[in-house]
Structures are given as structure tokens and as C-alpha cells.
Amino acid sequence: MSLADRLRAAQDAAAAEAAAAAAAAAVAGVPEVETIDAGLPAADAVETVPVVDAAPPAPLAPPAPAVQPAPIVPVVPAAAVQPPLPPAPVAPSHRRAPEETPGAEVANLATRRAAVGGADKFAELKAAVHSEMLKQLGPQLYEADVPSEELGAKVRATLKDVLAAQDRPLSTADRAQVTKEITDDILGYGPIEALLADPEVTEVMVNGPQMVFVERAGKLTKTPVQFDDDQHLRRIIDKIVSRIGRRVDESSPMVDARLPDGSRVNAVIPPLAIDGSALTIRKFATDPFTVQDLISFGSLSQRTADFLEACVRGKLNIIVSGSTGAGKTTTLNVLSSFIPNDERIVTIEDAAELQLKQEHVVRLESRPPNIEGKGAITIRDLVKNSLRMRPDRIVVGEVRDASALDMLQAMNTGHDGSITTLHSNGPRDTLARMETLVLMAGMDLPIRAIREQVASAVDVIVHQARLRDGSRRITHVTEVERMEGDIITLQDIFVYDHSRGFDADGKSLGGLRSTGLRPKFLEKMEHANVRVDPLVFARDGVA
Structure with missing residues (x-):
């Protein structure tokens, strides 16, 4: 064997030994540096001195990696290595993985996993406790004759016992959270209970279990409140509607209802609501x-308020018009408060919302059809029936269908002083929509006959709007005069002045302004012994 062959063999053997030793050192976590000892005879050792020297000749270093297989690590001269050796060149990839992940990321990952696991356990615990509560209390939760204070005490006592029997450790904060959520579910309205208790919230809108909006000061904002799932939301909806004898299911997926305080509730469930059940609550x-x-x-000025009070006491028929959420029902409540206490009032609503303070009030509420599609009592049926109840005033919460014809009939048959609300964009549109609703009654009446009926029955239109800044303002107080040809003539008495614009915060600076015109119905009011000071109609800027 030639000297070159022997030298190459010695280098290969030395390289293999160095690689094995380095790998063992990496596994043990201790850097290992070895010098090359080929174990050659003395003559050969002299020949191989350049390989182990601290500064080996350049021609001899490159050949080693050129002939080595891929798994073998190249020879590193002892003098060129600075201890400790970095483990990266020799450690297997599966042993480097823990060192490649930053400590902060590992901690965050662990925290996230723990948080997810904790949330899952928390939900499971809440579901288990809730189920056990229902088993123990059973029908007591739905007994109408049990006072709310007594029921609340029972629920809290049972909940304390159930939580104590759980084998899962709970911190004080977790225990308080579980107690609050389950109590809200059983005694209240679940996650939205706090929103309903907030006096600044005027409307709660649930667009599926994961998205809840509220209205504050006329502005919509999203809240972090969420339901567990759609079934959780459905339970709350069923709880609300069942209390007033109504139902919502796949055969009847829409419902209008009310809360005990009169707040208006509307619910729509799948398949009509595509993204999950929708719940809208307008608080009162x-x-x-x-x-x-x-x-x-x-919303109105003192002068306008005095005039409207005189109109109500003077037994004028009034329509409060406006868009959704403009405050029509609130204004109707205020106008109804001007009715004298010695008169009999019959109120008719889809869902009872009016809160009249008079003593002699009969409240009627429509009824939807039952599960067989029968037994429905409409607003129109109630208006007809109210005429047999000897009313002095008929107050209809909202006219939205053929009941408009019966409402006009009531106003024209001696029941002066009736008040109702109607959706429209303005005073002129109010009359047009009233005509359309009358046509829905199916009567083949000519338009002129309907308009004559409207002109004769309606005296005043109070139009209300929600402005850009979220405020609700009365924008028109308009007299319905008479027919001129085929057109009903209107006369504005008070009009909202928009010319003053908005302040730096976006609040409207306008107000109701008198037009200076005196209404023709003043004579009719005098027949009821009600007189209005002429100065009310004086033009002196914003009223």
C-alpha cells in the first residue's frame, strides 16, 4: 500500500472516531474535544504530522469532506476549536427542537393551553351545576305564585349546596362567577341580565349567540357579552315569551312579547334567522x-308641550308618527298622561307597553294563533270590541294593518280624543300610509272616500324623528285641515329648525319653531272648554 493510501485510510478512521466521540458528548451534554491519534508506526507518524498540526497545510484539509459520507462530520483540528463546541453541527434535529423555541413563546403557549382547558372545565362545571339545580328545584322555578324574593333565596341556597358537593376545586372568584351566571340564567335573562339592568342602555340587540349590541344615547356599540351557543339563547327567548303565554318554534319562528316592566321584545329563530336566533329588546x-x-x-319645548296638553284635553284625535326607534311610544305615553282622570280609557296593543297612570284604564292585548293556527285575536278585532266597552278614549299602541279603517271609524263615531301611532317619514306620508292601511281591509273604497274619512277623523299629526346625533326630537306638529279637491291640506304649527346646525360635539342645536299660523281646530277645542293662549303661536324664533 502506498504512503498516500495509508494516509487516506488513517484520516478516514480518525474522522469516524472523532464523529462518534462528538456525538456521544453532545448526547451527554458535555463538549468533547479529541486529538487525532491514528496509531501508526513511527515512520508513518512522521509522515502524518501535517494532519494533526495546529496549522495544517491547505492542500490536505479539503480532501477529507470530499470523500466522507454525508452523516460523517468533517475533522476539526484541535488547535482550531475553541471550547465549548457549539452543539448545532453535531446534535440531531429532534434534540435541538426545545432549544429553538423561545422561552416566552413556550410560556405563552402553555398559558393559552391552560386557559383553553380552564375555560372548557369552567363551561362543563357550569353546565353540570345548572343541570343539578334544575333537578333539585324542578317545577318550583316556574310556579307563578312564588314570590321572586323567595324563589331567589331558594336558588341561591340550592346553588351553594350544589357547588359545595362538586369535587372540582374553585377559587373564590370562579365560585362567584359561576354563581352569578347560573343565577342570571335561572332567575334572570342570562348574559344580557346586566345590560337590561343598565339604566343607560335603551335597546339590546342580539344577532346570534356570539354578537350582542346595545344602544346608548342613540348610538350603537358592540359588547363583549356572549351566549354559550344558540341553544342557550333559545332558552332565554323561550323563558321570555312563555311568561306571557306565547311561543316560538320552527312552526312559528317569529314572536312579539314583552318583559314584566313593559319592555318590548321581538325574537326570530332559525330557519328565518340564518346566523342564529335574533333577539331585540327595547327597554322602557x-x-x-x-x-x-x-x-x-x-325632544320638545315648553310651549309645544303646553299646546299638546291643550289638544289632548280638548279631545282632538292625534296620530304620533315617525320611524322605528324615534320615540313614538314614549310620546304616546306622555300624551296619554294628559287625559283627565274622570274618563274611561281603553288601550289596545300587540304587546302591552303603555304605562298610563290614570285609574280607569282597561288594557287589551292581541293574541297570536295557537299551534293549530287558530284562536288569533287581532288589533282590528279589539278595536271593534272596544266600541262596545263605553270608552271615552281609545288609545291604540300602533296601527299597522287593516285596523286603520276601524280606528278611523272609531274617531268618526263620537270617540273624540283617540290617540295612536303609525310608522311614516313625515306628516304627508302619514296620510298616504293611512290610506294604504285602510285599503288593506279589503273594502273596495274609492280613494276620495278614504281621504274624506281621514280628513274628518284626524286633527293633529305629531311627527317624531331620531336625528344624526342620536337624539329623538319632535319635528312637526301639523294640523290636518280639510279636503281641497282630491288633496288633504296640512298646516304646520310647529316645525323643527335645522338651520342652526350642530355643535363641536355633533349635538343638534335646533329646536321647535312656531310658524305663526293659528290652527282651525281652536273652535273645536273651545267646545270642550279648552282655550289656548294666542301667544303660543307667536313667531319669536325657536320655541
């Missing part, structure tokens, strides 16, 4: 707004 104050509240809010 436990203590109804008074006319002074509306004046302080800027």
Missing part, C-alpha cells in the same frame, strides 16, 4: 318619562 323605564323629562331631553 320602570318610571315612565314625563313631559318635563322630554323637555329636558330637548
